[in-house]
Amino acid sequence: MKVQRTLLASAVLSALAPISHAQTAAPAPDAAPIQKVVVTATPFGTGEGEQILAPAKVLAGDELREKVxxxxGETLSQxxxxxxxxxxxxxxxxIIRGLEGARVKMMENGMAVSDVSGLSNDHAVAAEGAVARQIEILRGPAALLYGSGAIxxxxxxxxxxxxTHLEPKTVGQAEVRYGTVDNSRNASGSIDGASGMIGFHIDGNVRRGHDYKIPGxxxxxxxxxxxxxxxxSFTEQETAGVGASLIGKRGHVGASVSLLDSLYGIPSGEGARIDQSQTRYDIDSLLNAPLPGFETFKFKLGYTDYGHEEIGADGATEVAFSNRALESRWELAHKPVAGMHGTVGMQTENTHYSAASEHGHVTVPPTHSTSVAGFxxxxxxxxxxxxxAGVRLxxxxxxxxxxxxxxxxxxSYSVGGMHEFxxxxxxGVTLSVAQRAPSAEELYSEGPHHATETFDIGNAxxxxxxxxxxxxxxxxxSxxxxxxxxxxxxxxxDFVFGHITGDIVEDEGEELRERIFEQADASIHGAEAEIGYNQHGQGLSLRAFADMSRGKLDRGGSLPLQPASRAGIDAxxxxxxIRAGMSLVRASTQDRLASFEETxxxxxxxxxxxxxxxxxxKEHDLTWFLLAKNLLDEDIRLSTSLLKDIAPLPGRNFVFGVRTKF
Incomplete structure (x- = not known):
């Protein structure tokens, strides 16, 4: 920890030096608001629909609040x-285009979340959508920018x-909501303000939900x-975050700390629950015109201390997971040279991960992983x-x-082109090659995972x-x-997947299914289409969409837990x-099963x-809202869930709430 504290302090001091004498960069009072939503997780900061290397979707504003x-997963599922x-x-x-787990990278403010949600579906993502300003989805070959986990x-x-900017006055937002299907209560809020050249931010969220009602x-x-x-099927969660920045004309440097505590049930019939906690520290800095010929220099540093315990019905901890991660990222954007505009960068990650059973078994041995990348x-x-075009080594x-x-x-490398005909x-067309290193779980698992009722075996x-x-x-x-x-x-x-063999392994009197990680060649193909009319204007708006993907092993048979084909319409x-809307989604029967899947x-x-x-x-906006989910009270099972046979989604749910901006 001494080395980590020294690194954090050095980063703050070095980034602070060129900014400390800059003047305050407050926005002009009569400046017109920028309507364009910028995708932050791209090297060029372009808008939605302008991406080549990674097609983008951004959820923000009222659309995000209605879907959260x-x-x-629930927030983004449609x-x-x-x-x-x-x-x-x-x-x-x-799950993006039929790929899940370690192949879909979860980030918060452009840095890895560093939880263990990529290991198994029972592990929650340690990032909260209720306090998010926007959520960005990048589909396709984003691996060369953010790591091999983003295939x-x-x-x-x-x-x-x-x-990253100074507010002319203190502003904020708050929301409370109540859901009928699980008697859930949720309260969230944030405040942004400035004092001199210092900008500050505070946010928090509290959620409580009982076991939810099911249709049948x-x-x-x-x-x-x-x-x-x-x-x-209950949930309890609290999050809190605070951050501050020194902001000048040439850029900013700031730091934040956030906490997450979560307790939720696993509806597998065994009475298990997961107690999850995370503490996260981040540094973010931007320097404009750092050197002749360059536009910006960005530096980010993040340290995450994550852990969760899987607790049995008797209250005893069965498996304890731990992950401590230190990540750094440098980006230097150059001015156009011979018409070329680009970004060069480096990224490092240092993690200490373990998963140990309280009965003496080591589910995954303590593993120290490091990565160094240039892109x-x-x-x-x-x-x-x-x-x-881009490359990542x-x-x-x-x-x-x-x-x-x-x-x-x-x-990993990619080349793409878009022609405005x-x-x-x-x-447009994009060609890419992306490589991924097997995770520690896929390589070294050798013990029980009680929440999924499996005994996992990796292959080093x-x-x-x-x-x-x-x-x-x-x-x-347009x-x-x-x-x-x-x-x-x-x-x-050499696609890695978990194969449930059908054999039963005894562990402390509990019968667990044997799951062996295997490697084989595979292919995934699919199609997506979407059409929208007046999506962000006054009056009537319409949207229709359809998507499908097929994942197969080259040796025969489907990949496990494949999503169903869907079609939907929004009005x-x-x-x-007044704002009102309705959406209807039809998912097809999913009968493309892996060799070991039965249902x-x-x-x-x-x-x-x-x-x-x-x-x-007065100076406040007060919005009263009603959300109705699963109005038909359908028995909805997800083909992508290990618990699809015993755990349907919630039944009809009415969510009442109010939010304010000030």
């Missing part, structure tokens, strides 16, 4: 190309805990099984054609206690995954009527202070609605 749920895992209300992780894409939760029997195909409420991304316009080391050491040299119309001889991806896109990005369509194919050499209406997942129809009214009270 008890987990990040976005194009995004589905969700499901382990009750407490744990649901986004499938990434999700970036932007909370703006470290201010909890067991699929067994009408005699338990009804009413799904046992052990370069360049962009240039050739008339109506915009080209992007990375070395990953795994150093487990008592097991073979492994080193992986990874090379008519005003507002463009077509695994080689790196190599993904070859091609994506074609066509879109209309006017009231806009649309986009994507086709993609991903060939993955909304805005006039003055077909039935299709379902999900109907949601919302209405809100905003009133002006």
């Amino acid at each position: 749920g008890s987990s990040l 976005e194009l190309g995004v589905s969700a895992s499901g382990f009750g209300a407490g744990a649901s992780r986004p 499938g894409g990434l999700v970036n939760v932007v909370s703006e805990r470290i201010p 029997a909890h067991a699929l195909g067994d009408p005699a099984s338990e009804r009413g409420r799904l046992a052990n 370069l991304v360049e962009e240039r316009d050739f008339g109506p054609v915009r080209m992007n 990375e070395n990953v080391k795994r150093r487990p206690l008592g097991h073979p050491k492994r080193d992986f040299d990874l090379t 008519a005003k507002g119309y463009s077509a 001889t695994f080689t790196k995954e190599t993904s070859h991806n091609i994506e074609l896109s066509l879109q209309k990005t 006017g009231l009527l806009r649309w986009k369509a994507n086709l993609f194919k991903n060939k993955v050499k 909304g209406y805005r006039t003055g202070a 077909v997942t039935p299709g379902y129809t999900q109907l949601n609605a919302n209405i809100s009214y905003t009133q002006r009270m």
